[in-house]
Amino acid sequence: MESTVTTGTEGRVWGGGNRPLGASYGKLMMWFFIVSDALTFSGFLASYGFSRFKFIETWPIADEVFTHVPFFHGNFPMYYVAFMTFILIMSSVTMVLAVDAGHRMMKNRVILYMFLTIIGGAIFVGSQAWEWATFIRGDYGAVETRGGRILQFVKADTGERAALADFAVSLPETREAHQSSKGLWFESEGSLPSYSLEEVAEGLRANPNILIRTEQLNEAGEKTVLNREESLQKIKDGRLVVEGANLIRNEYGSRLFADFFFFITGFHGFHVFSGVVINVIIFFNIILGTYERRGHYEMVEKVGLYWHFVDLVWVFVFTFFYLV
Amino acid sequence: MGHDHKLEIFRGLLKFKSNTQKIWGVLIFLSIVTAIEVALGITKPEFLTDNYFIGMKLLNWIFIILTLVKAYYIAWDFMHLRDEKASLRRAIVWTPVFLVAYLVFILLFEADYIYNVWKDGFMAWNF
Numbered sequence: 001m002e003s004t005v006t007t008g009t010e011g012r013v014w015g016g017g018n019r020p021l022g023a024s025y026g027k028l029m030m031w032f033f034i035v036s037d038a039l040t041f042s043g044f045l046a047s048y049g050f051s052r053f054k055f056i057e058t059w060p061i062a063d064e065v066f067t068h069v070p071f072f073h074g075n076f077p078m079y080y081v082a083f084m085t086f087i088l089i090m091s092s093v094t095m096v097l098a099v100d101a102g103h104r105m106m107k108n109r110v111i112l113y114m115f116l117t118i119i120g121g122a123i124f125v126g127s128q129a130w131e132w133a134t135f136i137r138g139d140y141g142a143v144e145t146r147g148g149r150i151l152q153f154v155k156a157d158t159g160e161r162a163a164l165a166d167f168a169v170s171l172p173e174t175r176e177a178h179q180s181s182k183g184l185w186f187e188s189e190g191s192l193p194s195y196s197l198e199e200v201a202e203g204l205r206a207n208p209n210i211l212i213r214t215e216q217l218n219e220a221g222e223k224t225v226l227n228r229e230e231s232l233q234k235i236k237d238g239r240l241v242v243e244g245a246n247l248i249r250n251e252y253g254s255r256l257f258a259d260f261f262f263f264i265t266g267f268h269g270f271h272v273f274s275g276v277v278i279n280v281i282i283f284f285n286i287i288l289g290t291y292e293r294r295g296h297y298e299m300v301e302k303v304g305l306y307w308h309f310v311d312l313v314w315v316f317v318f319t320f321f322y323l324v
Numbered sequence: 325m326g327h328d329h330k331l332e333i334f335r336g337l338l339k340f341k342s343n344t345q346k347i348w349g350v351l352i353f354l355s356i357v358t359a360i361e362v363a364l365g366i367t368k369p370e371f372l373t374d375n376y377f378i379g380m381k382l383l384n385w386i387f388i389i390l391t392l393v394k395a396y397y398i399a400w401d402f403m404h405l406r407d408e409k410a411s412l413r414r415a416i417v418w419t420p421v422f423l424v425a426y427l428v429f430i431l432l433f434e435a436d437y438i439y440n441v442w443k444d445g446f447m448a449w450n451f
Contacts, residue, residue, distance in 0.1 A: 016438050018386075019408055020411070020413075021411055021412040022408065022409045022412065023408065023409075023412055030411075031412070031416055034416075035416060035419060035420055038420050039423060041422055042420065042423070042427060042428075043426040043427070046428050046431045046432075047431065049428065049431060049432055050432065050434065051435070052430040052434050052435075052436040053431075053435030053436050053439060054435040054438045054442075055439070056439055056444075057439075058450065063365070063366075077365075077366060078362055078366055079362075082358060082359075082361075082362040085358055086355065089351065089354050089355065089358070090351070092398065093348070093350075093351045094385070094400050095348055095402070096347045096401075096402050096404075097344065097347060099404075100343050100344055100347065109367045117432070122451075145451060146451065147448070147449060147450060147451035149450060149451070172357060193336070215450075216450070228328060237451065245332075278424050300365065304402075304403075305403055307398075308398055308403045309403070310401040311398060311402070312395055312398045312399065312403075315391055315394050315395055315398065316391060316395070317392075318391075319387050319388065319391040320359075322365075323365050323387045324384045324387050324388070
């Protein structure tokens, strides 16, 4: 523990050496940090709520966006996110066990539990990276209107989502992605979507089984599906083919949805990542016997607080981004 | 430094023999709560999605309450706030609770206002 200053003023309030909150300096500072960081995350989630309430009738449905599980094909809403939540809670548990073993000065147990905590954190960060990759790649594709709204496609007979590849025709077109080496050197262009707008529109006209689904939520809380005539009319508003997601537009719906996804889960993922790094540093300190020599494992307790905080934030992100 | 742990949860309803046991007990509880959340999120019972309480679906109320329950047990048992002095605990908990409640109240009301302006106003945005 920290050294106690003996100045002959014990018992007096301002004499120094007082610990009115019964916590050491380091632990208090960790709590200061956690409280301020909690407010940062609250700011993010509250502004997410702001944007969502603003576009309450057109906001994407999370269940329909996060439906993938690695190595499995099919529609599994929420399963993988729930798994990630469980992994993070589990690594929180091994962290408390490490703190507990530290209190009892059992070095080898602290090493084991810290190791398990790091593994859990690594699995979580990996899962989040996979979520991001899936989100960015997208799966069905959509068309953006001139108002910046997203039009998605469904099959009329089954009501399932239709991917662009299911119905778009291929037209003899000459449009190629612009390369600065072949044209204007000061202009660049990202990769073109797999289908041009005309190919998608022509596919829609040729395939009577395809209908357009707008962002608008109906009474039952589902996206509105237009009938055939309305669909043929609506496709004329199309301006752009959108596949996957980036910070400007995404195929899931409101542009802000992807922005908040990247910012909130990204900021949280960055916390988990730095938590893992700090845990690794502490892990090696434990192996080297630093805390054994110091006589206490309070450092494990402090990083433990940070680690649990990361878990705590995820509980809220999980609810407000994926469930509600 | 918290060597003596308070070993009861649910207001003394459940008492554990050791700190380690308490940790596993809390894990089981948190897992059950998460499982309930996911199950409700996938099945979406109509009774809970069709009924509203203060403008929000019952289902969403359940999600938010269960989240706060989970947050409570993470903070109290994993971050061992239960073993800290009451003054420290209150300073940590009530400061953000007050500020966040204030922020959420203001932002959500403002957002609802903007929603109405865009809905009833003369500016077209959904085209």
